[in-house]
Amino acid sequence: MTAPPLERVDHLDDAPAAFARSGIVSIARAMLPDVARAHAARVLAARDAWTPAFDGEQWSLGRAFYTHLEEGLDGDYFRLAADSDAEVERRAPGLQEEVISLAARALGAPVHRRPGFCGPGVHVFLPGDPVSRRGGVVHFDTEGLTPAQLAARTPAATLVLMLQPADRRGGTRVWGVGYRGRDHATREELRSPSSMITYRAGDAALLDAYRLHQIQAFAGGPRVSATAHLARVASGAWECWF
Ligand SMILES: [Fe+2]
Numbered sequence: 377m378t379a380p381p382l383e384r385v386d387h388l389d390d391a392p393a394a395f396a397r398s399g400i401v402s403i404a405r406a407m408l409p410d411v412a413r414a415h416a417a418r419v420l421a422a423r424d425a426w427t428p429a430f431d432g433e434q435w436s437l438g439r440a441f442y443t444h445l446e447e448g449l450d451g452d453y454f455r456l457a458a459d460s461d462a463e464v465e466r467r468a469p470g471l472q473e474e475v476i477s478l479a480a481r482a483l484g485a486p487v488h489r490r491p492g493f494c495g496p497g498v499h500v501f502l503p504g505d506p507v508s509r510r511g512g513v514v515h516f517d518t519e520g521l522t523p524a525q526l527a528a529r530t531p532a533a534t535l536v537l538m539l540q541p542a543d544r545r546g547g548t549r550v551w552g553v554g555y556r557g558r559d560h561a562t563r564e565e566l567r568s569p570s571s572m573i574t575y576r577a578g579d580a581a582l583l584d585a586y587r588l589h590q591i592q593a594f595a596g597g598p599r600v601s602a603t604a605h606l607a608r609v610a611s612g613a614w615e616c617w618f
Contacts, residue, residue, distance in 0.1 A: 379569035380552035380587065391582055392484030395533070399584030400550050402573050406478055406580035407537060413577050415468050416540035416600040419498050422467035426500060427460075433506045438464040438497020438618050441605070442519040453494065460494045460618075472496045475602050479535045479616055482582045486613040487606065493520070493617035496604040498539065501546075503597060508542075512591035514566065516555045520605050520617055521585070526557075531608040532585035535616075536601050538575035543596020548573040548581060548589055555586040575601075 383394035384402045394401045419437050426435040429443035436443070439460040444453035464472055475496040480487040489495050501507045517534045518526060525532070536548070551570045553561060565588065572592075573581045583589060585605065604616040 377552055377568050379571045380550055382550065382571040382573060388478065388481040391482040395483065395582050395584075399587060400571065400573070401482070401582045402575075403482060403580040403582065404576075405578050406482070407474065407578040409576065409578040411578070412537070412539045415471050415498075415602070416577070418468045419500065419539065419600055420598060425463050425467050435500040435502070436497050436618075437467055437500070439494045440497060440499070440603075440618050441493060442517075445519050454492055457492060457494045460497070464495070464497055468498065471498070471602060475535065475537055475604050476616060478537060478580060479582075479604050479606060479614070482535060482580065483533065483606065483614055485608075487604075487616050488613055490520075490607075490615035490617040495618060496602055496616060497618035498600060498602045501542075501591070501594070501599040503595065507591060508546075508594050508599070511549075511593040514561055514588060514590040516559065516588060517583070517585035517605060518555055518559075521607060525607055529586065533606045533614075534581075534583050534585055535604045535606065536575075536581045536583070537603075538577060538579050538581075538601050540577055540598065540600040541575040541579075542594030542599040544594060545592050546594030546599045547575065547592050548583070549592055550583065551588040553588040555588075561588050 381398040
């Protein structure tokens with residue numbers, strides 16, 4: 377088995393073809409670094425608005441579906457989705473729409489908000505917390521897909537826009553392992569070759585949601601990244617959520 381192909385592009389408009397070829401695309405300067413860092417500063421200043429997950433192991437501005445699902449809080453997620461979007465807009469004005477338009481250019485297709493779900497949000501991982509020390513859970517990004525979408529392997533992706541990278545490490549490791557109905561990888565799969573997405577402020581990654589991946593341990597300041605999960609719908613457009 378060889379490492380999964382990771383394509384690096386310098387222009388957003390080159391991303392759709394690269395994504396179609398490899399399913400793992402690193403996009404340099406998808407957002408101007410100063411703009412990304414300014415968004416990160418606003419997010420870090422909005423700590424009173426962050427939502428904790430997993431007993432404070434990680435935080436977000438906006439509510440993330442997968443954390444609420446895994447904690448049995450999906451009722452809260454849907455009940456508070458409109459409030460979540462309002463808070464993201466209030467604390468990081470314009471960021472949600474910038475992420476949606478980046479996703480549309482990266483996919484080469486229209487992107488709409490998924491009805492009832494929260495729009496794009498921001499994950500904050502703090503130094504000293506478990507993800508910084510051990511790395512995140514090895515996973516697929518399939519939590520938000522319906523059983524029908526999973527069964528049909530509906531095209532699905534995750535866009536990560538790095539607002540403030542970790543000072544050291546903190547990339548995304550991607551294995552050449554596809555989702556086969558199990559949420560967890562085998563030991564053998566974890567030993568298989570992998571590729572590493574690295575980030576500077578303003579860089580983005582577009583990743584096939586069915587690829588096994590993991591946030592790497594990091595050191596230095598907080599790691600702050602905006603995220604949109606995406607799935608293609610019948611019209612050929614994509615729907616996004618957080
Ligand atoms: Fe993920």
